[in-house]
Amino acid sequence: MKEKGLLIVLSGPSGVGKGTVRKEIFSQPDTAFEYSISMTTRKPRQGEVDGVDYFFKSREEFETLIEQDKLLEYAEFVGNYYGTPVDYVKQTLNEGKDVFLEIEVQGAKQVREKFPDGLFIFLVPPSLSELKNRIVTRGTETEDSINHRLSAAKEEIEMMKLYDYVVENDQVENACERINSIVVAEHCRRTRVEPRYLKMLEAE
Ligand SMILES: Nc1ncnc2c1ncn2[C@@H]1O[C@H](COP(=O)(O)OP(=O)(O)OP(=O)(O)O)[C@@H](O)[C@H]1O
Numbered sequence: 001m002k003e004k005g006l007l008i009v010l011s012g013p014s015g016v017g018k019g020t021v022r023k024e025i026f027s028q029p030d031t032a033f034e035y036s037i038s039m040t041t042r043k044p045r046q047g048e049v050d051g052v053d054y055f056f057k058s059r060e061e062f063e064t065l066i067e068q069d070k071l072l073e074y075a076e077f078v079g080n081y082y083g084t085p086v087d088y089v090k091q092t093l094n095e096g097k098d099v100f101l102e103i104e105v106q107g108a109k110q111v112r113e114k115f116p117d118g119l120f121i122f123l124v125p126p127s128l129s130e131l132k133n134r135i136v137t138r139g140t141e142t143e144d145s146i147n148h149r150l151s152a153a154k155e156e157i158e159m160m161k162l163y164d165y166v167v168e169n170d171q172v173e174n175a176c177e178r179i180n181s182i183v184v185a186e187h188c189r190r191t192r193v194e195p196r197y198l199k200m201l202e203a204e
Pocket residue numbers: 012013014015016017018019020021134135137138169170171172
């Protein structure tokens with residue numbers, strides 16, 4: 001029977017750089033993870049494409065997905081719903097492929113309950129002032145949304161102790177390298193001792 005893939009969850013406060021790091025990881029030709037595209041009721045930002053960045057849904061459509069149990073997890077964040085499609089994740093893991101989720105902390109907590117063996121990575125900023133600087137410089141949020149996201153950030157950062165690894169996003173390339181190394185190490189750690197390895201010893 002095929003080994004199941006690893007569920008990799010990247011979380012952290014808004015503006016820390018989760019999306020930037022994730023896009024950099026997925027732009028590398030040797031990346032072997034599958035990205036799970038989330039559902040959201042947030043309006044698309046300039047340049048965002050339905051089915052690429054998110055599946056954009058109305059609140060009514062999203063609530064139907066909740067009722068039909070189609071989401072592995074979901075959360076309301078700064079006035080919008082965000083959620084992970086369960087069928088895609090389960091099917092892809094069953095095919096033996098690693099699945100990468102980039103989600104906020106409430107959702108990550110729900111995933112931990114359902115997939116305790118997942119790999120949970122928390123991205124931290126070098127400082128709170130740098131976090132604010134990143135959200136403001138991104139230029140996508142209203143003042144109200146910036147304030148909401150920053151006040152949520154302090155509680156979110158408190159939750160880093162629930163994660164398997166904490167990675168600082170000082171520079172995007174460093175953060176990506178750290179995440180890739182963690183995944184490789186976790187794969188090695190989780191590898192079963194297969195009978196063929198023991199046979200190799202017998203033969204010598
Ligand atoms: N290491 C870094 N150094 C400097 N700027 C960065 C770094 N990583 C990301 N940024 C910038 O910070 C801003 C926020 O990044 P990004 O949108 O990826 O954050 P996020 O965690 O995905 O945010 P959200 O949770 O709100 O979606 C962007 O303008 C991005 O270019």
